[in-house]
Amino acid sequence: MTVVDAGTVPHRISASGQWWALTVRGLAGMTRSGEVLFALISPAFLAICFYLPLRSIMDSAPGMNYAQFLMPIITLQAVGFMASSAAMRSAFDGAKGISTRFRTMPMPSWVPVAARLSVNAVLLAISLACATVASLVIGWRPEGGISGTVGLFTVAAAVGVLVAVLADAVGLLAGSPEATSQALSLPILILGMLSTGFVPENRFPDWIAPFVRNQPISQFATAMRALNDGTGTRDVLMPSVWWCVGLAVVAAVLMALGVRKMGR
Template sequence: MQTEFPAGTAHIGNDGGVQTTDEPGIDRAPTAAFTQWWVLAQRLIRPAWRTGEIVTALLAPAVFTIGFYVPLELVMTVYGHGLSSYAQFLMPMIVMQAVAFCAVTAAFRSATDARDGLDLRFATLPMPRWIPFAARITVAAHRAVIAVGAALVCGTLIGFRFSGNWWHTVAFLAFALLIATALCCAADLLGSMSTSPEATTQLLVLPQLIFGMVSTGFAPASQFPGWIQGFVRNQPVSQFVDGLRALAGDATGNAGSVDIATLGPGLAWALGILVVCGGLAWRHAARRTA
């Protein structure tokens, strides 16, 4: 005979795992879900200010700016095929590196929750299964806003200026945050499937180096050997950078050409990563509560 458990309670399943009858027991009132999301987000935001995570998000763009601009500015201005302002050319890549660092931090946080068993504990509570994931992404977006702001300050100090209309600037910021959210979703998903925060962050360093260095973020595609130029132009980081560069203004200080051909590939990559990783995160959370 099948045992009936009260809605919203945890019990031991036939396989020995923790299960919960969360579907009938969840308070689906929007205010209840909002409160749960806000409490879990605050659980991570407040310690981030105390432990120095936010300070790191502020300092990382400065380190990237010094590390990239100082050694490359003279070389690219002289040999960069007409790049009169390397600061203008480099700025989107500084933003990309800043948000990529936020993604690595998101993976570390997600893997830490998985290692400490917090995901399983949350799975036993009567809350929508997407709440813990949404809370972590909210914290990652909060960190990304700070990192993008710091990157813009650093870019301004080396000579970067927005060259388009006001909506180009708004679109630049919105696109940068969309990219950040998409990358953080992918990183959070990877971390949630791991129990080793250190291994997860190390795993993310390699693709960050490959896609970052072999992209149009530091040099035009024409500066690369002919056999790899196709990859350089079409890989996602280059598409992100090219879209941001068109919105910010080109390396001569003029507003770039903003059209679907320029922004479309980057938007497609960002939205695709966001939808796919968000869906997989939902399935992963559902598997924990099943």
């Protein structure tokens, strides 16, 4: 990016300056579009819709505290909202020709990607904070000590960062906001509802229980609950680690393809 004033020598803005300018632009757009407001509302709405009608049923089960049980899925659904916003942001940049305009400028190809990821990281932090407040309001309490609580939010943040990269790549590859919405909304809906996030595994029919138990959202929720109640052993946590590795590989491949597509 070059700034030219009459009678002066052109001054080339550094890559870090370009990153900062695009990040500020993204944060301003995020605020204008209402994404911050929705990040505040969505965890509370989710907590109300599931906790209030199901609390009396779930709390009647031996050893069940539904507020403790529900907290991970509230947090993971907040991460899902952030991912949808991330994908739509990159898709809109492509649909409006902004990505094409960036290619004509003296700007490293990684700068727009890094700026979008920075904006997504801010939205992720806001979403996690709002999910935590909503969970505290319905009765969730951290019971795993400092290490367990740090571990719980580390899992949530790691999943959020990986999903943000994956969603950004999907937005680049999909080519339009409509296609992006379809590519993300259905998987998020299916995996969220067919998980142990809202109800225990034993409430599902036997024929689908293996899928429910082993799919990523269930494994992340299980790991977060274990860290929260102090039972986070290696055997419990390793499936989530492997799912994160898998997400990282898929996200890296799709991002490479997306950046390559934008560079054509």
